[in-house]
Amino acid sequence: MAPSLELIGVSKAFGAVQALRGVSLALHAGEIHALAGENGAGKSTVVRIIGGEHQPDEGEVRLDGEPVRFGGPRDAQHRGVAVIHQEPTRFPDLNVAENVFMGRQPLRKGRRVDRRAMYRRTAELFETLGVPLDPALPTRGLSIADQQIIEIAKALATEARIIVMDEPTAALSNVEAERLFRVARTLAANGAALLFISHRLEEMYSLCQRVTVLRDGSPVTSERMTDIDHDTLVRSMVGRSVEQLFPKRETKAGAEVLTVRGLTQPGVFRDVSFAVRQGEIVGLAGLVGSGRSEVARAIFGIDDRESGTVTVAGRVLPKSNPRAAIAAGLAMVPEDRREQGLILELPIDRNTSLAQLGAVSRWGLVRSGRERSVAAEWARRLGLRFGGLGDPAGTLSGGNQQKVVLGKWLATKPEVLIVDEPTRGIDIGAKVEVHALLSDLAASGMAVLMISSELPEVLGMADRVLVMHEGRIAAELSRTEANEEAVMRAATGSAA
Amino acid sequence: MTSLLRSRESGIVIALVAVVAVTAIVNPGFLSGQGVHDLFLNASIIALLAAGQCLLVITRNIDLSVGSVMGLTAYMSGQMFLGNQGMPMIVVILAGIVLGAVCGAINGALVAIAKVPALVVTLGTLYVFRGLDYAWASATGVQQVNAYQMSPSFLEFGSGSVLGVPNLTLIAVIVVAVIAYLLKNFRSGRELYAIGSNPDAARLAGIPTGRRVFTTFVISGGLVGLAGVLHAAYFGTINAAVGSGKELAVVAAVVVGGVAIFGGSGTVLGAALGALLLTTITSALPILGVxxxxxxxxxxxxxxxxxxxxxxxxxxxxxxxxxxxxxxxx
Known part of the structure; x- marks a missing residue:
């Protein structure tokens, strides 16, 4: 039987950049196919070609053995292709059901939208997915996990035969990811062909039957998942072997620099107390929605808190005042680098200087020479791969964007660094670099508070692990006590 | 969401009732038949403009050229009667709608095809259309068309009423009701909200965003054309300056009516109520001694x-x- 969808010798260039070179890929009905590669390897371009957003320069796309040329996203959808995008593409002003069915609402007499059927079918979809989400809920303010579920419901609603999942698990907790895998397996069992992209290798092994690896736009290998071992897979992705994913250096903890006492915001978190010492990496674990990021945002002063104190190096921080937090030596790398960490349209150097414009200014005027030299210094120290410092930050790959965010905050010479999901959606090579950097920073005496949904990262990097559950700190585990089971037990609220 | 919007519209109604009550207490004459009649006539024309503008603002666009397009169509109605005083009214109305739609199509093509921001495009056409209007007036030497030069039936229609409800108000109510129904119940209507809420996501959802935006400009232009003709029928005196400055009043009505200026939310009923509220405030001020x-x-x-x-x-x-x-x- 011909593959449901096949790419044959596809090449694509954007201006001078050759994004894909002769990529071939066959998606078979009933099979989940992994697409692996570092960021910038061309995975997103493959996704866009399958989704009809781009047309290949060379080579062809075949649907059930027949060559096709998609006229656009809508054409691809009509032919049974659904793409679950990495960045959720929601309409914040519309409710859940409208988001799921936009452009393909069920109709009744007179081509009018059948709202009742739409709500009913949305509720059914969420039931299939095992998530209770009210179809009439406005989507403004939904968590990323919930947005991702809506994306999946969208794909289900089209009854697509070819489903592309572009890093669907990047923002999900283990429980949520497991739920997604169940859905993916069911879809495949019902005859859909799936293309699955993830940076988590364990996920590929547990979910996929085949893997195609891209490097610098070229296909490196295409194997059955059972025929390729972990190390070979990593080597083929990064083109070298990765000795250690978590290059953790042993450090001696010094004085307490960040002290949080009784932090409370009703309905969000309650009575959160902990301390971070110099040279220490403290992991903040917990399920999505347990209040981890909210605590970090309240410490930094982006969100309000009702009571509790935050002390940085002996100075008590005022509420809701990020400026004071920065002045006191606090820095925060936020969860969503595209929305909160960077101004994508601005050049790299301007992004780097944003948190400390005062330091690069004289008489209130920004000195662009100074700005550029600071940016150049951090680009060098962080091993940033870029064209020019004047390029918009949005043109960088995810891992390099994250380095710009880190550079921006490190340039403020902080004493305490809060990082929220530091390696979300970045490739293995860049992940190792970020981990090594965090480790070096701690070794040089910085106090690091690291929030992460990836347990291996927390376990591999943290000296101590705080586990949050329902807005409270449910457990504090030392590096020796912390293991996957203990963290999950605390995070899910099971008695220890 | 619906409950929020509902509360938004009821908020305007409450403000409206408050303005009317206070004014009526100061001067009971405010609620006289003639006063209310005039108020509704004035509000109807703004409401027509606001209905079209509301559609555009929902899609994260704007049309600043409405005052000029209205002036152009109003002036054209006058010119048509100068050519032939017996010109059938329906021809004048249809010609006005078509001219308005053509102006809308020009705006729409520049926005949707040439991808120039609507604010810039319509700021430009605001001057261009007004310029054409003045050029026409100076080329023909007709600075003003007066009531006696127009068809009496046209003028009667403009100030007439059915069962005490002014014709213009009836038209505005019908237009608002039809648009509200289309926006709520048709895919293309819902898609306008999607486009305004997140244009990139709308494109990925397979919505033909360019075509929708273009069509919206054409529809809005047609409504502006209609409003221009009705303005001529109601006032009976036309010059090339009709509608100057109306664009800001219309945008204000739309925003007061709860249509988010960055698109994605709002209702045409809200926009029409916004028009009514602002018109009422305008009429109430002199009575309140302001x-x-x-x-x-x-x-x-x-x-x-x-x-x-x-x-x-x-x-x-x-x-x-x-x-x-x-x-x-x-």
Missing amino acids: PAFWQRAVDGAALLVAISLDRTVMVRLAARLQRERNRARA
């Missing part, structure tokens, strides 16, 4: 109050949703 030159300032203040209220409600709502969600999860 000098007429304060009128603009009061319009502006109403706009600012409406926007601040929206903002406050939005922030509160987001905070509440967040809390409920966290609680639901816990």
